[in-house]
Amino acid sequence: EAQVTQNPRYLITVTGKKLTVTCSQNMNHEYMSWYRQDPGLGLRQIYYSMNVEVTDKGDVPEGYKVSRKEKRNFPLILESPSPNQTSLYFCASSPWPGAIQYFGAGTRLSVL
Amino acid sequence: GQQLNQSPQSMFIQEGEDVSMNCTSSSIFNTWLWYKQEPGEGPVLLIALYKAGELTSNGRLTAQFGITRKDSFLNISASIPSDVGIYFCAGQPNNDMRFGAGTRLTVKP
Numbered sequence: 001e002a003q004v005t006q007n008p009r010y011l012i013t014v015t016g017k018k019l020t021v022t023c024s025q026n027m028n029h030e031y032m033s034w035y036r037q038d039p040g041l042g043l044r045q046i047y048y049s050m051n052v053e054v055t056d057k058g059d060v061p062e063g064y065k066v067s068r069k070e071k072r073n074f075p076l077i078l079e080s081p082s083p084n085q086t087s088l089y090f091c092a093s094s095p096w097p098g099a100i101q102y103f104g105a106g107t108r109l110s111v112l
Numbered sequence: 113g114q115q116l117n118q119s120p121q122s123m124f125i126q127e128g129e130d131v132s133m134n135c136t137s138s139s140i141f142n143t144w145l146w147y148k149q150e151p152g153e154g155p156v157l158l159i160a161l162y163k164a165g166e167l168t169s170n171g172r173l174t175a176q177f178g179i180t181r182k183d184s185f186l187n188i189s190a191s192i193p194s195d196v197g198i199y200f201c202a203g204q205p206n207n208d209m210r211f212g213a214g215t216r217l218t219v220k221p
Binding site: 004033035040041042043044045048050056058059090092097098099100101103104105106 | 118121142143145152153154155156157160162200202204206207208209210211212213214
């Protein structure tokens with residue numbers, strides 16, 4: 001089954017404690033993205049990757065890092081989380097930037 | 113970043129009514145996409161538009177890519193209770209993706 005898998009689904013952490021949210025896709029897609037969703041703001045792109053070892057900043061990259069060492073995986077790293085990063089995060093993948101994006105089920109992060 | 117304005121923010125309609133929502137952009141987009149999100153899930157694609165002027169239907173849904181490439185609309189005809197959810201427009205200005213803030217649709221039986 002074609003899918004985007006992100007883990008964990010829920011995470012509560014404290015300010016400053018490094019964390020990683022994993023994302024994996026099994027569709028051999030070139031393009032992968034991370035978004036955060038906040039009430040009234042829709043989805044905002046954090047980072048995207050056109051291919052292995054190619055990553056670019058989206059609309060709201062501050063406080064986040066990503067890596068794309070393998071085509072299928074695109075982890076999101078928060079080196080020093082802060083309360084304003086409390087949000088719902090989605091990973092997505094597609095064959096190319098404007099194509100249909102397949103979204104993961106979301107990770108709800110709370111930073112205390 | 114480029115502004116993408118989606119309206120209305122929310123709609124409360126009676127089952128059977130038609131619905132219309134739209135998005136406008138401050139700059140030209142190469143692609144317009146419309147997604148629906150239900151509670152606890154990620155967005156799911158409804159319609160993709162790739163050419164200016166393109167009009168595409170998917171069942172009771174119809175969407176158009178504006179001639180100026182700065183706007184798009186989504187229409188839902190004869191709404192049913194399962195149409196409830198948040199609808200998002202998304203556009204591709206370059207290699208990045210921009211989403212509207214969403215239209216929350218409530219359908220009363």
